[in-house]
Amino acid sequence: MTSQAVVVDKIKKIVPPLSHDYHKGQAGRVGVVGGSEDYTGAAYFSAIAALKSGVDMAHVICEPGAATVIKGYSPDLMVHPYLRINENNRSAAKSERIIDTVAELFPRIHVLVVGPGLSRDALMLEYAKGIILRAKKENLPIIIDADGLFLVQNDPGIIQNYQKAVLTPNVNEFRRLCNTMGIPNDNTSLEEKTLRLSKLFGVTIIQKGKNDIISNGESVIVCDTTGSPRRCGGQGDILTGLIATFIAWGRAYENKLWNHDNSIQSSELPVLASYAGCTIVRECSRVAFEEFGRSMQTSDLIPKIGPVLDKLYSR
Amino acid sequence: MTSQAVVVDKIKKIVPPLSHDYHKGQAGRVGVVGGSEDYTGAAYFSAIAALKSGVDMAHVICEPGAATVIKGYSPDLMVHPYLRINENNRSAAKSERIIDTVAELFPRIHVLVVGPGLSRDALMLEYAKGIILRAKKENLPIIIDADGLFLVQNDPGIIQNYQKAVLTPNVNEFRRLCNTMGIPNDNTSLEEKTLRLSKLFGVTIIQKGKNDIISNGESVIVCDTTGSPRRCGGQGDILTGLIATFIAWGRAYENKLWNHDNSIQSSELPVLASYAGCTIVRECSRVAFEEFGRSMQTSDLIPKIGPVLDKLYSR
Numbered sequence: 001m002t003s004q005a006v007v008v009d010k011i012k013k014i015v016p017p018l019s020h021d022y023h024k025g026q027a028g029r030v031g032v033v034g035g036s037e038d039y040t041g042a043a044y045f046s047a048i049a050a051l052k053s054g055v056d057m058a059h060v061i062c063e064p065g066a067a068t069v070i071k072g073y074s075p076d077l078m079v080h081p082y083l084r085i086n087e088n089n090r091s092a093a094k095s096e097r098i099i100d101t102v103a104e105l106f107p108r109i110h111v112l113v114v115g116p117g118l119s120r121d122a123l124m125l126e127y128a129k130g131i132i133l134r135a136k137k138e139n140l141p142i143i144i145d146a147d148g149l150f151l152v153q154n155d156p157g158i159i160q161n162y163q164k165a166v167l168t169p170n171v172n173e174f175r176r177l178c179n180t181m182g183i184p185n186d187n188t189s190l191e192e193k194t195l196r197l198s199k200l201f202g203v204t205i206i207q208k209g210k211n212d213i214i215s216n217g218e219s220v221i222v223c224d225t226t227g228s229p230r231r232c233g234g235q236g237d238i239l240t241g242l243i244a245t246f247i248a249w250g251r252a253y254e255n256k257l258w259n260h261d262n263s264i265q266s267s268e269l270p271v272l273a274s275y276a277g278c279t280i281v282r283e284c285s286r287v288a289f290e291e292f293g294r295s296m297q298t299s300d301l302i303p304k305i306g307p308v309l310d311k312l313y314s315r
Numbered sequence: 316m317t318s319q320a321v322v323v324d325k326i327k328k329i330v331p332p333l334s335h336d337y338h339k340g341q342a343g344r345v346g347v348v349g350g351s352e353d354y355t356g357a358a359y360f361s362a363i364a365a366l367k368s369g370v371d372m373a374h375v376i377c378e379p380g381a382a383t384v385i386k387g388y389s390p391d392l393m394v395h396p397y398l399r400i401n402e403n404n405r406s407a408a409k410s411e412r413i414i415d416t417v418a419e420l421f422p423r424i425h426v427l428v429v430g431p432g433l434s435r436d437a438l439m440l441e442y443a444k445g446i447i448l449r450a451k452k453e454n455l456p457i458i459i460d461a462d463g464l465f466l467v468q469n470d471p472g473i474i475q476n477y478q479k480a481v482l483t484p485n486v487n488e489f490r491r492l493c494n495t496m497g498i499p500n501d502n503t504s505l506e507e508k509t510l511r512l513s514k515l516f517g518v519t520i521i522q523k524g525k526n527d528i529i530s531n532g533e534s535v536i537v538c539d540t541t542g543s544p545r546r547c548g549g550q551g552d553i554l555t556g557l558i559a560t561f562i563a564w565g566r567a568y569e570n571k572l573w574n575h576d577n578s579i580q581s582s583e584l585p586v587l588a589s590y591a592g593c594t595i596v597r598e599c600s601r602v603a604f605e606e607f608g609r610s611m612q613t614s615d616l617i618p619k620i621g622p623v624l625d626k627l628y629s630r
Contacts, residue, residue: 041390065379065396069386171338210335229333231342233372234391294333294369295621297391 004275007221010264011276012315014246014253016054026257028055028248030241031109032116033102033131034146035062036124037085039117040069042146042237045298046116047077049241052305053280055248058241059109061102061131063124066117080105085121095123099130106134110248111141115148116237125151129158136162141247141270145240149173153180161202166243166270168206170236177201191220204270208236212278216271223275227282228289234298239281242305246273276313283308319590322536326591327630328579329561329568331369341572343370343563345556346424347431348417348446349461350377351439352400354432355384357461357552360613361431362392364556367620368595370563373556374424376417376446378439381432395420400436410438414445421449425563426456430463431552440466444473451477456562456585460555464488468495476517481558481585483521483551492516506535519585523551527593531586538590542597543604549613554596557620561588591628598623 016027030050035043043066047058051074060070060079067081082101106112112135118124128151135142141164144152149169152159153176159165169177174197175185181200183193190213198205199217207213212223250269253260264272284304289296331342345365350358358381362373375385375394382396397416421427427450433439443466450457456479459467464484467474468491474480484492489512490500496515498508505528513520514532522528527538565584568575579587599619604611 038395039393040386041392044390065383069383072387073390209338227335229335229337230369231337231339231371232366232391233339233393235339293621293625295367295618295624297366297389299389299391 004221007272007275008313010268011246011272012313013260013264014249014269014272015313015315016249016252017258017315019258022257025056026252028245028252029057029059029109030055030111030113030244030248031059031061031105032113032241032244033061033128034114034116034118034148035060035066035070036083036117036119036121037063037065038119040066040073041234041298042117044070044073044077045234045237046113046241046244048074048302049238049305050244050248051076052302053242053245053309054306055245059105061105062117083124083127085119085123095126095130098127099134102127102131103134103138106138106140109140110251111143111244113143113145113240113244115144115146116240118147120147120150129155132158139164141165143168143240143243143247145236149177153177156180156201159201159203163202163267164270165203166206166247166274167201167203168208168236168240168243170208174207191222195220204274206274206278208239214271214274214278216267219271221271221275223278223282225279225282226286228285228296230285230289230294230296232297235281235285235301238284238298238301238305239277242277242280243273246276279312280305280308283312319536322587322590323628325579325583326561326587327628328575329564329584329587330628330630331564331567332573332630334573337572340371341567343560343567344372344374344424345370345426345428345559345563346374346376346420347428347556347559348376348443349429349431349433349463350375350381350385351398351432351434351436352378352380353434355381355388356549356613357432359385359388359392360549360552361428361556361559363389363617364553364620365559365563366391367617368557368560368624369621370560374420376420377432398439398442400434400438410441410445413442414449417442417446418449418453421453421455424455425566426458426559428458428460428555428559430459430461431555433462435462435465444470447473454479456480458483458555458558458562460551464492468492471495471516474516474518478517478582479585480518481521481562481589482516482518483523483555483558485523485551489522506530506537510535519589521589521593523554529586529589529593534586536586536590538593538597540594540597541601543600543611545600545604545609545611547612550596550600550616553599553613553616553620554592557592557595558588561591594627595620595623598627
C-alpha cells in the first residue's frame with residue numbers, strides 16, 4: 001500500500017502554477033471520444049470536468065446529432081462531429097478516413113479519454129478501436145471508461161501493456177475484465193484482484209466502488225475519501241475528465257513548463273492522476289450532496305470542481 | 316377511506332436509506348415514453364422529477380427532433396431517439412423493430428411512464444401500445460398519463476386488469492374513461508366513481524382535481540394537501556415522475572436493498588406511490604407559488620422536489 005500523504009504531496013507538485021507568462025494550451029488540452037445517438041451527457045461531463053479543473057482546452061469527438069446537443073451544453077467546449085453511427089454505405093476505407101481526421105487532432109491534445117457515451121454501436125466501437133490504436137502510435141496517454149471498457153474486455157490486446165493507459169471500471173465492468181483475464185471470482189481481496197488485473201493488463205486500473213482501488217501492477221493505493229451516498233449516473237464521467245487534467249499537467253511538468261526539482265517520474269503519473277481524480281470527484285460529490293441531498297445530480301458537481309481542487313491540491 | 320397518517324408512515328418505509336454501500340442504479344431507474352414533434356417539456360418534466368426525487372437514472376424514449384431538445388434541457392437524462400412520427404415507408408415490421416429496440420432497455424429500468432408529450436400521432440400511439448404490451452410481458456410497472464390515456468380510452472384492453480398500472484386522468488380524461496367503461500355521468504360522488512372505474516379497469520386510478528382521489532378498486536384515499544391556485548401545464552408530468560420514483564423504490568424494498576420488517580405488501584405499492592406523488596407535487600406547487608405567485612411555472616417546481624420530499628417523507 002502506498003501512503004496517501006506522500007501521494008498528495010506529489011500531486012501538488014504537478015499542479016501548474018497560475019502564471020501570466022503561459023500561452024493558451026500550455027496548462028493542458030484534453031480530447032474526449034464519446035457522445036452518440038443515445039448519450040450526450042457523459043461526454044459533456046468528462047470534457048467540462050477537464051475544463052473546470054483547469055485545462056485550457058477540451059475537445060469532444062462524437063456523432064453529429066450528439067455534437068449539436070453537446071455544443072449547446074457549453075460554448076467553452078470544442079465539439080467535433082466526426083463519428084458516424086449505422087451508416088448505410090459504411091466501408092473500411094471510409095472508417096480509415098474518419099480515424100485519420102480524428103488523428104489530425106492529436107498534435108493539439110495531451111491526453112485522450114475514450115468511452116463516455118460512446119454506445120455499443122458497432123461502427124462507434126470500430127472508430128474507438130481505430131482511434132486508440134492510432135493514439136498509441138503517437139504515444140498519447142489514454143483513459144478508457146464505460147463502453148470503451150466493453151471494447152477492451154472483448155479485445156484486451158488493444159490496450160495491453162500500454163503503460164500510458166488508465167482503465168476506470170466500476171464493479172460490474174471490473175468483474176467482466178477479470179473474467180477476460182482469467183482472474184477467478186473468489187474471495188481474494190479487491191486490492192489483490194486490482195493489483196493482479198493491472199499487472200496482467202500492464203496498465204493502471206481504478207476499481208471504482210465504495211472505496212476506489214488504484215493499481216499500476218506494482219503497488220496499490222486506496223482512495224477512501226468520503227463521497228456521497230447518491231449514485232446518480234455520470235459521476236464516473238466527471239472522474240475521467242479530472243484524471244485527464246492531471247495527466248495533461250504531468251506532460252507540462254515533464255516539459256518543465258515551470259521550474260521544479262524533477263522528483264516525479266513519468267511512470268508515476270497515471271497513479272497520481274488517478275488518485276487526484278478520485279479524491280476530487282468524491283469531495284465534489286460530498287459537498288454537492290450536502291447542498292442538494294437526495295436531489296443531487298451529477299451536474300451539481302461541476303461548480304464544485306474548482307474550489308475542491310484548490311482545497312485539496314493547491315500548493 | 317384509508318387513513319392518510321397510516322399511508323404516510325408506510326410511504327416512509329419505502330424511501331431507501333442514503334447509504335454509501337449502494338451501486339449506481341440500485342436507488343431506481345425510470346423510463347419515460349413520450350416527447351414528440353409538438354411536445355418536449357412534458358417528458359422532460361416527468362424524467363427530471365424522477366431524478367430530482369432521488370432515482371439514480373432516468374431515460375426518455377422519444378422522437379428524434381424532441382430528443383435533441385430534451386437532451387439540451389439536461390445532461391443528466393439519457394434520451395433515446397427511437398420513435399418516429401408520420402413515416403412515409405411505415406410498415407408493421409419496422410414498428411416491431413422499433414418496439415424491440417425500446418424493449419431492450421427494459422432490463423435497465425424498474426418502471427415505465429407512458430404518455431407525457433406522446434401526441435396523438437397515429438404512429439406514436441402505435442408504438443406506445445406496442446411498448447405497453449411488451450412491458451406487461453416483462454411485468455414492468457406502468458404509469459399512464461396524457462395521450463397514453465387517449466390510447467387506453469379507445470382500447471381499454473391494453474391495460475385492463477394489469478395490477479401494476481397506475482392511470483392519472485384529469486377531470487376530462489376521467490370523464491372519457493368513465494364513458495368508455497359505461498359509468499354514467501350522474502351525481503354519484505367522485506370517490507365512488509373513482510372506486511368503480513378502478514375496479515372495472517383492474518388498475519390504480521388517480522382522479523386529479525381540486526383533491527386527488529386515489530383508488531385501486533378496493534379502497535379510496537383522498538389527497539387534499541394544499542397545492543397552488545396556478546394550473547399551468549406540466550404539473551401532471553411532474554406527478555408521473557414522482558410516482559415512478561416511489562414505484563422504483565418499492566422494487567428496491569421488495570428486493571431487500573436494506574433491512575426492514577417486510578410490512579408493506581407489493582399490492583399496496585401503486586396506491587402508496589400515488590399518494591406520495593400527489594402530496595409532493597401539491598406541496599412543491601404551494602411552495603413555488605409562495606415564491607413566484609401568478610408567474611409560477613411548472614419548471615419552478617423542480618428545485619422544490621428534494622426539500623419537499625425530505626420534509627414529508629424522511630424517516
